[in-house]
Amino acid sequence: MKHQGKWQLFTGMGLVALFAILTWLVQTVDVQPLGVNGTDIGFCTINSAFHELCDVHMTLYTITDWAGIVPIAVALSFAVKGLVQLIRRKSLFKVDGDILLLGVHFIILAALYVIFEMNPINYRPILIDGFMEASYPSSTTLLVLGVMPACAEQIRRRSKAPFVRNAVTLLTALFSGLMVVGRVVSGVHWLTDILGSVLISVGLFHVYRGLVLMFINRH
Numbered sequence: 001m002k003h004q005g006k007w008q009l010f011t012g013m014g015l016v017a018l019f020a021i022l023t024w025l026v027q028t029v030d031v032q033p034l035g036v037n038g039t040d041i042g043f044c045t046i047n048s049a050f051h052e053l054c055d056v057h058m059t060l061y062t063i064t065d066w067a068g069i070v071p072i073a074v075a076l077s078f079a080v081k082g083l084v085q086l087i088r089r090k091s092l093f094k095v096d097g098d099i100l101l102l103g104v105h106f107i108i109l110a111a112l113y114v115i116f117e118m119n120p121i122n123y124r125p126i127l128i129d130g131f132m133e134a135s136y137p138s139s140t141t142l143l144v145l146g147v148m149p150a151c152a153e154q155i156r157r158r159s160k161a162p163f164v165r166n167a168v169t170l171l172t173a174l175f176s177g178l179m180v181v182g183r184v185v186s187g188v189h190w191l192t193d194i195l196g197s198v199l200i201s202v203g204l205f206h207v208y209r210g211l212v213l214m215f216i217n218r219h
Helices: 001-028 044-054 058-067 069-089 095-118 139-158 162-186 193-214
Strands: none
Touching: 001 193, 044 095, 044 162, 044 193, 058 069, 058 162, 058 193, 069 095, 095 193, 139 162, 139 193, 162 193
């Protein structure tokens, strides 16, 4: 188990490193002022071509935006679980270790959102309700891929029923896949926005899972 955890940890760290590299490249490679209101866009040729191919589908954008409530609700349910354990056990150190790590995972995701909202790398290809919005990395993709697999891992660890574990894995994969594809096709993000979110969110999930496998006993 610990050996598997190490591979998960190294994989996650590698993906996080690739995200850092992509973030640097987005600001230095093929940067042109072809974004909304003349803002600079990295990998402009690729991003512009992909955006023209997909066009803009606001209905799909709205659907995926509202569906973003699902991972928020799931994350809150685990936050409540941790809070209940804290109240009952009267000590932070008596809360389940994997729940504590999940909380740290959520805090990191929230911090990344705030950092990139306050320091935009680029802006969306279109105005949203007349306003320019930060676009890299895609916050919805970050939320979905950062929260859903980690919470599904929690359920799989705690359930002894193979059907439940398999159903959770399948539903999580389907929901996450549809959300990412929907976000790409909706045309409200550049291609590199989605790629960046996939790298950092999947990377952080592997780091989380690796630490759980290495240091937390299975329930």
